[in-house]
Amino acid sequence: MEYKGVMVFAEQEESVIHPVTFELLGKGRELADRLGVELTSVLLGDGVGDKATILIHHGADKVYLFEDQSLKEFDPLRYKENIVPLLRDVKPEAFLIGATRVGRTLAPRIAAALRTGLTADCTDLDLDEEGNLIQIRPAFSGNIMARIRTRTRPQIATVRYKVMKPAEPNPERRGEVIKRDVKVIEDSGLRILKKEPGKGVDLTEAEVIVSCGRGVKSREDLVIFKELAALLGGVFGSSRPLVDCGWVEREHQVGFSGNIVKPKVYIACGISGSPQHLFGMRDSDIIIAINKDPSAPIFSVADYGFVGDIYEIVPILIKKIKEQRRTAKNLKFLQHGT
Ligand SMILES: Cc1cc2nc3c(=O)[nH]c(=O)nc-3n(C[C@H](O)[C@H](O)[C@H](O)COP(=O)(O)OP(=O)(O)OC[C@H]3O[C@@H](n4cnc5c(N)ncnc54)[C@H](O)[C@@H]3O)c2cc1C
DSSP states (O other): OOOOOEEEEEOEETTEEOTHHHHHHHHHHHHHHHHTOOEEEEEEESSOTTHHHHHHHTTOSEEEEEEOGGGSSOOHHHHHHHHHHHHHHHOOSEEEEEOSHHHHHHHHHHHHHHTOOEEEEESEEEEOTTOOEEEEEEETTTTEEEEEEOSSSSEEEEEOTTSSOOOOOOTTOOOEEEEOOOOOOSOOSOOOOOOOOOOSOOGGGOSEEEEEOTTOOOGGGHHHHHHHHHHTTOEEEEOHHHHHTTSSOGGGBBSTTSBOOOOSEEEEESOOOOHHHHHHHTTOSEEEEEESOTTOGGGGTOSEEEESOHHHHHHHHHHHHHHHHHHHHHHHHHHHHO
């Protein structure tokens, strides 16, 4: 009974709030309103104080702010050592964290320190009639949706990015920013030697994705599908087998154990449509499937389906797009000339 309220971990990197935070605030607000409790958020960093207001605009009633040079970069130990005492003090009944790399690193450490349960990779959250948090996530390779209730408090859940609607900001919303004393840990054992820039592939933000599956016969053939992706201003995706055999890097994988994507257009080339693959792309706005097997399950989610050989259809698509672009360019040239 002493645990009350919903708290959201506000993830930031270089003072930019990760969008999963706004999704958690949206869901957190809904749960807090149903329970008749406060929605709070915790923000750690260096020089991030002005971001607290953004969290309030997105639904938080209070923001607990930890600001110190030692928290400039994400460090699981330093973050944990500040969040755990806060949770002991504030005692929220639910604590929500994004299932990002940061969240997945941090959440188990916090749960272990508090000796409480943790449900990882949730895709939805609900409440039962007693007000317990129902943590919904796929189980058995995505074939069933498990509804999990944690007996211990706080109930901690990591939630996948892009599965919930982000909260709409309201600049009129007012709330409280509470500065907390930072427990400074001089040496956490972690040292950042160098920051490697990412490869620049972010499937979760892509508007167009051209994905390949086991219908592709050789690694060399991938260029055809990469070319189509580039022509459409999109990115290249893949089903898991091509990642497992080393043809494609893991960040391109779509599905249950890869990225959940929601592009405007998703083109699946030689992908059968296993439950694990569909899990990651079924919410795309328009799905186009190319498969030589008319009974392939991918057609059950496709808006447009081509029954045929990817080696025939994709080169025709590329040719047509190039032709159209050339015609449009010539037309522009003629119009400009007259
Ligand atoms: C725990 C777990 C997690 C998983 N996570 C993922 C995940 O995140 N993402 C994922 O994708 N999978 C995942 N899988 C694997 C998944 O179960 C399937 O094995 C995988 O999705 C199949 O990939 P595929 O469709 O490329 O291959 P296949 O199922 O072999 O399908 C190939 C398709 O290509 C078609 N085809 C063949 N040649 C051509 C051609 N020339 N032209 C047109 N069509 C052609 C065939 O008709 C067939 O439908 C996971 C599995 C497990 C157990």
